[in-house]
Amino acid sequence: MAFLAKGRLLVAVGAAVIGLLTGAAQAASCGKSAAGFDAWKTEFAQEARAEGVGSRGLSALAGAHYATGTIKADRAIHKAFSGSVESFMKRRGAASIISKGRSLKKSNAALFNKIERDYGVSPGVLLAIWGMETGFGSYMGNQNTVSAILTLAYDCRRPGFFTPHAIAALKLVDSGALSASTVGAMHGEIGHTQFLPGNVLKYGVGSKNLRDRGTALASTANFLRAHGWRRGVGADGNMGAIAGWNSASVYQQAIARIATAIDGD
Numbered sequence: 001m002a003f004l005a006k007g008r009l010l011v012a013v014g015a016a017v018i019g020l021l022t023g024a025a026q027a028a029s030c031g032k033s034a035a036g037f038d039a040w041k042t043e044f045a046q047e048a049r050a051e052g053v054g055s056r057g058l059s060a061l062a063g064a065h066y067a068t069g070t071i072k073a074d075r076a077i078h079k080a081f082s083g084s085v086e087s088f089m090k091r092r093g094a095a096s097i098i099s100k101g102r103s104l105k106k107s108n109a110a111l112f113n114k115i116e117r118d119y120g121v122s123p124g125v126l127l128a129i130w131g132m133e134t135g136f137g138s139y140m141g142n143q144n145t146v147s148a149i150l151t152l153a154y155d156c157r158r159p160g161f162f163t164p165h166a167i168a169a170l171k172l173v174d175s176g177a178l179s180a181s182t183v184g185a186m187h188g189e190i191g192h193t194q195f196l197p198g199n200v201l202k203y204g205v206g207s208k209n210l211r212d213r214g215t216a217l218a219s220t221a222n223f224l225r226a227h228g229w230r231r232g233v234g235a236d237g238n239m240g241a242i243a244g245w246n247s248a249s250v251y252q253q254a255i256a257r258i259a260t261a262i263d264g265d
Helices: 002-022 034-050 055-063 068-075 085-091 094-107 109-119 123-134 145-154 159-175 197-203 213-226 235-245 249-263
Strands: none
Touching (some): 034 055, 068 145, 094 109, 094 249, 123 249, 235 249
16 A cells, blocks of 8 residues: 555656646746746746756655745844844844853864864854854754745745755755755755755755754855855954855854854853
8 A cells, every 4th residue: 555655646746747847827937925836836847947957856846835934934034133233142042052152162173173174164153153043953944945945936025046046956856965855944944054955056065965964064164165264264354254154244243253252262
């Protein structure tokens, strides 16, 4: 019975992919509700195939659903970065991040020393980002990644920004770095430090499995180096690289302060 069930599932997914690729419906370029999402997927499947997405990625696209929770989170995102740096740090538990970050720096000294040798990025900023993003891996999100990123590519608010990340997510499914069932944050970020799929594809190292702690931290260092991080200069002297990670000023300043406190221990 299990074998038959899996067989039927594969047939169903295959039929859905064919439907996406050959459907006659004309999809709108973007949408503001779930109503047009399935029609949009028909159009997007053709674009994805033209970009080199293979059968596994197209199957994940076929099974994606409109992520209402992602849209709700996106509409409220400005609130997350409001107020002063001090209030932001308090809300995000900066004191706890510093305390635990110092402890993790010592207990994982070999890992952080290797990353610093390889990429020139000091431990403090990696620990600050890791702690800020997922509480050091304690919570990496429960939203389906493919559905979240496709919903944002479809949504009219920022399709130009999210479309390349949607294509990247499907390519990561093709490679096995993601699956159709991978879960992460509401905006499609994944792993210990919350990379968007396009950044996983571009800056991810090794297996690109960012649910692995070492891979995520090395990938984060690789990202920062690519965005201008200067070896031997503290976080305060690398604000441009931190800005590449997150464009919100309060976030950048908080990360720099937390990193400086951890590295200064």
